[in-house]
Amino acid sequence: MTIADTLRAEPGFQADAVAATVRRRSWAALAALAAVVLYLAYAWHAFGVSTLIATAQPDRAVLLGLDSVAHKVHVTKDLRAGDLQVSIEGERTAVYEQPPAWVATDGGRTTVDLGDGYTVTIEDRGAVFEVPGYGTIVARVEGGKIVTDLPGPAPDWLQLNPAKVDARPTIGRRLQVSRTRIEVHRYFFGWENFFFPFRSELTAYSAGELAGLAVSGDRLSAELPNWRYILDTFLTNPDWLHGEVLIALFETVMMAVLGTMIAAFVGLPLAFLAASNFTPSRVLQAATRRLFDFLRGIDMLIWSLIFIRAFGLGPLTGALAIAFTDTGSLGKLFSEALENIDDKQVDGVRATGASRLQRYRFGVIPQILPVLVSQILYYLESNTRSATVIGALGAGGIGLLLVETMRTAKDWENTTYIIILTILVVFAMDSLSRRLRRRLIDG
Amino acid sequence: MIARVLRDEIVRAEQQRRLYSALVVVLTLAVLIGGLRQASAMNSGSFFAGLSKFFDYPGEIVIEAWQAGPAFFGLLWRFLPALVETLNIALVATLLGGAAAVGLSFLSSRNLDVWPPLIPVVRRTMDVMRAFPELILALFLIFVLGTSPIPAMIAVAFHTAGALGKLFSEVNENIDRKPIDGLRACGASWMQRLRFAVWPQVAPNYVSYFMLRLEINVRASAILGFVGAGGIGSELRRTIGWGQGAGDETAALFVLLFLSIVVIDQMSSATRNRLVRGPALA
Numbered sequence: 052m053t054i055a056d057t058l059r060a061e062p063g064f065q066a067d068a069v070a071a072t073v074r075r076r077s078w079a080a081l082a083a084l085a086a087v088v089l090y091l092a093y094a095w096h097a098f099g100v101s102t103l104i105a106t107a108q109p110d111r112a113v114l115l116g117l118d119s120v121a122h123k124v125h126v127t128k129d130l131r132a133g134d135l136q137v138s139i140e141g142e143r144t145a146v147y148e149q150p151p152a153w154v155a156t157d158g159g160r161t162t163v164d165l166g167d168g169y170t171v172t173i174e175d176r177g178a179v180f181e182v183p184g185y186g187t188i189v190a191r192v193e194g195g196k197i198v199t200d201l202p203g204p205a206p207d208w209l210q211l212n213p214a215k216v217d218a219r220p221t222i223g224r225r226l227q228v229s230r231t232r233i234e235v236h237r238y239f240f241g242w243e244n245f246f247f248p249f250r251s252e253l254t255a256y257s258a259g260e261l262a263g264l265a266v267s268g269d270r271l272s273a274e275l276p277n278w279r280y281i282l283d284t285f286l287t288n289p290d291w292l293h294g295e296v297l298i299a300l301f302e303t304v305m306m307a308v309l310g311t312m313i314a315a316f317v318g319l320p321l322a323f324l325a326a327s328n329f330t331p332s333r334v335l336q337a338a339t340r341r342l343f344d345f346l347r348g349i350d351m352l353i354w355s356l357i358f359i360r361a362f363g364l365g366p367l368t369g370a371l372a373i374a375f376t377d378t379g380s381l382g383k384l385f386s387e388a389l390e391n392i393d394d395k396q397v398d399g400v401r402a403t404g405a406s407r408l409q410r411y412r413f414g415v416i417p418q419i420l421p422v423l424v425s426q427i428l429y430y431l432e433s434n435t436r437s438a439t440v441i442g443a444l445g446a447g448g449i450g451l452l453l454v455e456t457m458r459t460a461k462d463w464e465n466t467t468y469i470i471i472l473t474i475l476v477v478f479a480m481d482s483l484s485r486r487l488r489r490r491l492i493d494g
Numbered sequence: 495m496i497a498r499v500l501r502d503e504i505v506r507a508e509q510q511r512r513l514y515s516a517l518v519v520v521l522t523l524a525v526l527i528g529g530l531r532q533a534s535a536m537n538s539g540s541f542f543a544g545l546s547k548f549f550d551y552p553g554e555i556v557i558e559a560w561q562a563g564p565a566f567f568g569l570l571w572r573f574l575p576a577l578v579e580t581l582n583i584a585l586v587a588t589l590l591g592g593a594a595a596v597g598l599s600f601l602s603s604r605n606l607d608v609w610p611p612l613i614p615v616v617r618r619t620m621d622v623m624r625a626f627p628e629l630i631l632a633l634f635l636i637f638v639l640g641t642s643p644i645p646a647m648i649a650v651a652f653h654t655a656g657a658l659g660k661l662f663s664e665v666n667e668n669i670d671r672k673p674i675d676g677l678r679a680c681g682a683s684w685m686q687r688l689r690f691a692v693w694p695q696v697a698p699n700y701v702s703y704f705m706l707r708l709e710i711n712v713r714a715s716a717i718l719g720f721v722g723a724g725g726i727g728s729e730l731r732r733t734i735g736w737g738q739g740a741g742d743e744t745a746a747l748f749v750l751l752f753l754s755i756v757v758i759d760q761m762s763s764a765t766r767n768r769l770v771r772g773p774a775l776a
Contacts, residue, residue: 087589094586097579098643112638302536309529312522348756352717352727353748356734360551362544365537367530440629443721447538450629454721457633470630481625 117222119467122243126154126163126235128173130192135161135173141234144289145249153237163235165224171235178233182220190216190228197228242464244290251284296452296469300476302366303448306438307480309366310373311431318378319423322385323411329389339382346379355441369446373434381426388422389415421492432484435477449473555748558741569746573729577750579643580725583715587647588708591654596700598655599662600688606666606674607684617663623656632718646723650711658707665699666692698769705762712758716751726751 125141139145177191186202223238265278286294330336355372397414442450602616635645673691719727
């Protein structure tokens with residue numbers, strides 16, 4: 052006797068009905084899957100994925116990757132003025148007074164050693180680029196035109212047009228010749244001038260020496276004690292703006308914390324009005340519920356836009372946008388928690404002759420506290436992420452700073468630096484909230 | 495004697511607990527008040543000056559919308575494609591992220607006979623995916639792929655996979671093991687056990703979390719549109735950038751966004767109530 056036969060022999064077991072249900076459900080599942088696949092096909096078309104793949108610029112990602120971990124040093128010859136200078140990222144504030152050892156000047160002739168046998172020789176109005184494995188590229192500016200001499204057919208890393216020659220045989224070496232200037236780039240690994248500005252005398256010291264200086268009585272500057280001077284120099288570093296970044300991070304965290312706290316403080320009393328077992332009147336209950344729906348429905352995006360208009364840039368704007376949206380969300384969650392409480396505890400407290408407030412305090416709040424705390428912490432964590440986005444809409448903080456540095460796209464290492472700090476702060480808030488939740492709720 | 499010692503002990507513990515509660519409340523209030531003052535000081539416009547202007551902007555766009563008259567409904571119709579794009583971003587992201595989350599959650603549940611060393615690895619991966627700010631991923635992808643809905647979709651899907659994966663794995667860990675053991679006794683493979691013993695138990699909860707996430711993702715897609723990902727967010731950015739005169743268009747976009755969020759919100763909570771509490775699938 053098979054299992055199926057045994058089951059059929061069981062009284063009250065309708066094998067055919069069960070089989071039919073299973074078959075119907077399997078078909079329904081398959082149909083749902085087919086619908087999803089069809090929808091995704093439509094989305095593929097609606098989003099224009101095919102054209103997107105064709106127009107994507109993966110080289111930008113490579114460039115961004117390189118630029119975020121490396122910096123370049125420019126050797127620039129201005130053909131109008133005739134002078135040659137070596138600077139970090141071509142910035143006027145970071146020009147070497149004494150060129151580094153790999154740039155050798157001998158009379159009117161400058162040899163730039165790019166390593167691994169790559170050299171560029173700049174002389175008069177022309178440059179000679181030695182590329183191992185290819186040969187020698189000669190580019191000269193003669194009478195407003197660029198004349199080139201190549202050892203063979205132009206490879207794809209070399210761009211030639213009448214106004215500009217751009218040779219980049221490896222990703223870290225580049226020569227550009229235009230009618231007005233000759234420019235050589237050499238990339239170095241690491242972030243330049245991260246701690247102190249290029250011109251600062253502090254760049255010369257090691258970490259140990261700096262620690263010694265910080266506590267030493269001999270002042271580097273007349274007005275400030277050494278540790279303040281070192282800190283100030285670090286925070287006001289013009290390439291990295293550490294001070295501004297830290298303030299922006301602080302603003303973002305403040306938006307999240309204040310927004311969530313206001314939402315919880317306003318949402319809790321309103322939740323009592325919206326819970327069917329506590330509300331003083333049905334009308335008030337319905338009104339409060341609609342208010343919650345309204346606050347949530349308007350959404351953080353619209354609230355931020357309205358508050359940015361009214362309050363301008365800053366943490367208050369972001370905090371209020373978060374507070375308005377989340378008063379709706381938290382209020383709804385709290386009122387659901389209130390509706391699910393056990394009335395026996397409240398009755399017990401009532402039996403001791405407790406007033407209404409005391410009943411709430413000792414009979415109700417202890418029951419909903421775990422839900423309350425875990426939801427508040429959960430929202431705090433997710434609001435830290437939201438605060439970065441609201442910032443990018445124009446409320447300020449790290450989000451705005453990020454969008455601005457990305458838009459100028461000058462120095463990707465700055466963007467990388469801000470991204471890393473933002474992620475660290477979000478992770479920190481995330482693990483803080485997780486740890487608090489575990490401690491407070493599991494005891 | 496013992497009773498008295500015990501009572502003293504309880505009273506002391508109670509007093510200590512109350513002290514802690516009072517401290518927490520005072521500390522919270524201090525942070526709140528101090529923070530608000532600080533925030534107000536750091537803001538470019540002050541709180542009280544802003545308060546008087548709070549209704550100016552909403553008032554302005556409502557008046558402009560009123561003046562537009564019946565043409566306002568035409569605007570609603572005109573912006574419908576942008577809304578559909580935002581909804582598409584959210585739905586595709588939730589579907590793809592949800593599918594990834596199902597896979598991740600099965601690999602990170604302790605009771606589903608997965609190779610044990612894999613579990614913490616998958617869990618940490620999901621933590622990172624969840625905590626990674628969507629904005630950063632979206633901006634990076636916009637830079638590489640150009641302005642289009644895809645970067646926002648990928649960013650939202652990435653976050654969704656982490657967030658739903660965690661919730662799904664909690665659902666998985668609360669299931670009844672008996673059906674799994676029963677199927678194993680019949681010689682069912684791992685995939686068959688998942689399909690016939692685990693899936694029927696977890697599917698209702700999955701759908702309920704999926705709906706909740708869909709609602710969150712519609713909001714996220716609208717916001718990411720504002721930083722250059724297309725959809726209703728980019729339309730908003732355009733009309734707001736124009737300043738005065740485009741108030742009716744801004745109002746139309748606000749109305750569309752509000753309505754769609756409310757509809758999805760109600761749909762999602764109705765579905766969740768039916769699936770989790772209702773008798774339909776009991």
